[in-house]
Amino acid sequence: EPEVTQTPSHQVTQMGQEVILRCVPISNHLYFYWYRQILGQKVEFLVSFYNNEISEKSEIFDDQFSVERPDGSNFTLKIRSTKLEDSAMYFCASSEVFGAQQPQHFGDGTRLSIL
Amino acid sequence: RKEVEQDPGPFNVPEGATVAFNCTYSNSASQSFFWYRQDCRKEPKLLMSVYSSGNEDGRFTAQLNRASQYISLLIRDSKLSDSATYLCVVAQGADGATNKLIFGTGTLLAVQP
Numbered sequence: 001e002p003e004v005t006q007t008p009s010h011q012v013t014q015m016g017q018e019v020i021l022r023c024v025p026i027s028n029h030l031y032f033y034w035y036r037q038i039l040g041q042k043v044e045f046l047v048s049f050y051n052n053e054i055s056e057k058s059e060i061f062d063d064q065f066s067v068e069r070p071d072g073s074n075f076t077l078k079i080r081s082t083k084l085e086d087s088a089m090y091f092c093a094s095s096e097v098f099g100a101q102q103p104q105h106f107g108d109g110t111r112l113s114i115l
Numbered sequence: 116r117k118e119v120e121q122d123p124g125p126f127n128v129p130e131g132a133t134v135a136f137n138c139t140y141s142n143s144a145s146q147s148f149f150w151y152r153q154d155c156r157k158e159p160k161l162l163m164s165v166y167s168s169g170n171e172d173g174r175f176t177a178q179l180n181r182a183s184q185y186i187s188l189l190i191r192d193s194k195l196s197d198s199a200t201y202l203c204v205v206a207q208g209a210d211g212a213t214n215k216l217i218f219g220t221g222t223l224l225a226v227q228p
Contacts, residue, residue: 043218101147106158
């Protein structure tokens, strides 16, 4: 079964440093998402992306965050200057078409630890 | 009021038991509903979509009551492998311009041998 893959599985970074999380969505999917889950809390939506632009973003997704699809297969999330509170599990997801009925398939996540 | 509300549990049940989880959501314009399962420190995995008419997938039955803004999941003949956190998930999509998922905090199920 095709799956969403994420790298690295664990990233440890000093506060203030930039970090890039990478995702390879399922190949025929067109809609891409990032979610995060702080330890012990619920999964939260960050951003959705389609046709090389952001479709929607949450309040969490401030100017420190950016996304891009640099090469037609990877989908990246960049945090420009990390804070302690950015420590969380970051999940990438993709869906084949647009629509609230379309299930989103999640990657196995990147655990980001900010020191 | 939380957008999606669930009893966090834990629900401790013996193997073979039937267990039911409930969930309420606040946005009456919500379009789609799902149950995801999440194992400890793993990604959410889609368990099933929830349809207005109710739907069943093997031992799992999901129900939706739009009038009460209430979603349920019933697991029959529970197995040890069912132990996980069950996430109630709602997709907004009211105006067709969004399909972000709104997650509940999850209900922890522990099936005991």
